Amino acid sequence: MAVTMNNVFTSVSAAIEVVELTRWFGKTLAVDHLHLSVRPGEALGFIGPNGAGKTTTMRILATIDEPDLGDALVYGFSCTNDPERVRRRLGFMPDTYGAYPNVTCIEYLDFFARSYGLIGRERSRAIKRVLDFTKMHHMIEKPMTGLSKGMKQRLCLGRALIHDPEVLVLDEPAAGLDPRARVELKEMVANLLADGKTMLISSHILSELAEMCNRVAIIEHGRLLASGTIDQILEQYSTGSLTESGQRLTTITIGFAGDGERLAEFLKSRASSEVRVRGDQIEFLGPEDAEACRALLHELVSLGFPIHSFTPKPKSLEEAFMNVTLGHVR
Numbered sequence: 001m002a003v004t005m006n007n008v009f010t011s012v013s014a015a016i017e018v019v020e021l022t023r024w025f026g027k028t029l030a031v032d033h034l035h036l037s038v039r040p041g042e043a044l045g046f047i048g049p050n051g052a053g054k055t056t057t058m059r060i061l062a063t064i065d066e067p068d069l070g071d072a073l074v075y076g077f078s079c080t081n082d083p084e085r086v087r088r089r090l091g092f093m094p095d096t097y098g099a100y101p102n103v104t105c106i107e108y109l110d111f112f113a114r115s116y117g118l119i120g121r122e123r124s125r126a127i128k129r130v131l132d133f134t135k136m137h138h139m140i141e142k143p144m145t146g147l148s149k150g151m152k153q154r155l156c157l158g159r160a161l162i163h164d165p166e167v168l169v170l171d172e173p174a175a176g177l178d179p180r181a182r183v184e185l186k187e188m189v190a191n192l193l194a195d196g197k198t199m200l201i202s203s204h205i206l207s208e209l210a211e212m213c214n215r216v217a218i219i220e221h222g223r224l225l226a227s228g229t230i231d232q233i234l235e236q237y238s239t240g241s242l243t244e245s246g247q248r249l250t251t252i253t254i255g256f257a258g259d260g261e262r263l264a265e266f267l268k269s270r271a272s273s274e275v276r277v278r279g280d281q282i283e284f285l286g287p288e289d290a291e292a293c294r295a296l297l298h299e300l301v302s303l304g305f306p307i308h309s310f311t312p313k314p315k316s317l318e319e320a321f322m323n324v325t326l327g328h329v330r
């Protein structure tokens with residue numbers, strides 16, 4: 001099956017397809033002819049500075065907002081023309097949601113189960129499945145208003161999962177969570193992926209997003225700036241400085257015992273003028289290339305320098321993000 005839209009031909013091999021998506025708020029162009037594609041069973045990390053248009057895109061996918069131009073498709077169904085079919089296949093975890101006074105967690109889940117048309121045993125089974133998955137059994141009678149941030153996020157994820165959707169759209173699910181709750185969230189995302197779900201996940205905690213997602217898309221001012229696997233993005237955009245001869249440099253930290261001055265002098269003559277000694281560690285700008293690193297390490301060891309570690313700075317998604325985006329907050 002294929003769908004033609006705005007003269008763009010798209011296929012349903014994608015679980016999520018965002019095509020020419022455009023949304024204005026007054027004079028603000030929140031989403032600007034955005035194209036995105038998420039394959040079935042994949043988790044796409046959705047990155048961008050504040051005001052980049054992530055939430056707007058996600059809300060359109062969740063059928064609670066409409067584009068001015070273009071469309072978003074979920075398994076080929078249009079969010080604008082076929083929102084009912086989209087809703088059946090998609091669960092949305094918003095970045096904020098209202099807590100209703102005097103409503104307990106179980107009542108909240110039950111309400112959403114009913115609103116998805118689940119009845120009788122089917123509804124009880126759906127609620128039990130969600131409580132098992134999110135490990136929320138102990139808190140079902142708690143009022144929503146008294147929940148910790150971590151518990152709120154669990155409940156909100158549970159609500160998104162209640163109709164067992166194939167596609168999940170999670171808007172900053174890790175925001176405000178303590179380290180343990182973040183680890184637990186990562187585990188839940190991994191389990192959902194293992195279960196074959198497709199996910200679009202936004203976050204500003206890029207190191208964690210890199211752990212949860214297969215690919216990332218970076219947007220700014222509503223436009224796609226870069227997309228690819230984490231390795232592709234790191235390779236292309238997370239680069240160290242360049243020498244005049246075109247050699248890429250990165251920060252390398254060496255742990256040593258004994259005479260740091262002699263080692264620092266050698267590194268200055270051999271690798272770089274930027275050498276800093278800090279206690280029993282030396283930091284310097286050295287080659288990024290793995291072969292050149294190996295050669296330098298080999299030379300240090302064969303010259304008898306008492307080094308016990310040699311660590312080139314790992315490439316980071318943060319660095320790639322800083323290199324790709326301009327950072328104009330809107």
Ligand SMILES: Nc1ncnc2c1ncn2[C@@H]1O[C@H](COP(=O)(O)OP(=O)(O)OP(=O)(O)O)[C@@H](O)[C@H]1O
Binds near residue numbers: 029
């Ligand atoms: N309801 C609205 N009314 C007016 N402007 C809006 C509305 N919703 C979003 N915007 C504007 O659209 C732009 C995109 O906002 P959006 O919330 O989608 O960004 P975001 O990438 O989710 O940012 P953040 O990382 O801060 O969550 C911003 O300039 C924002 O001010």
Ligand SMILES: [Mg+2]
Binds near residue numbers: 054055095171
């Ligand atoms: Mg947002």
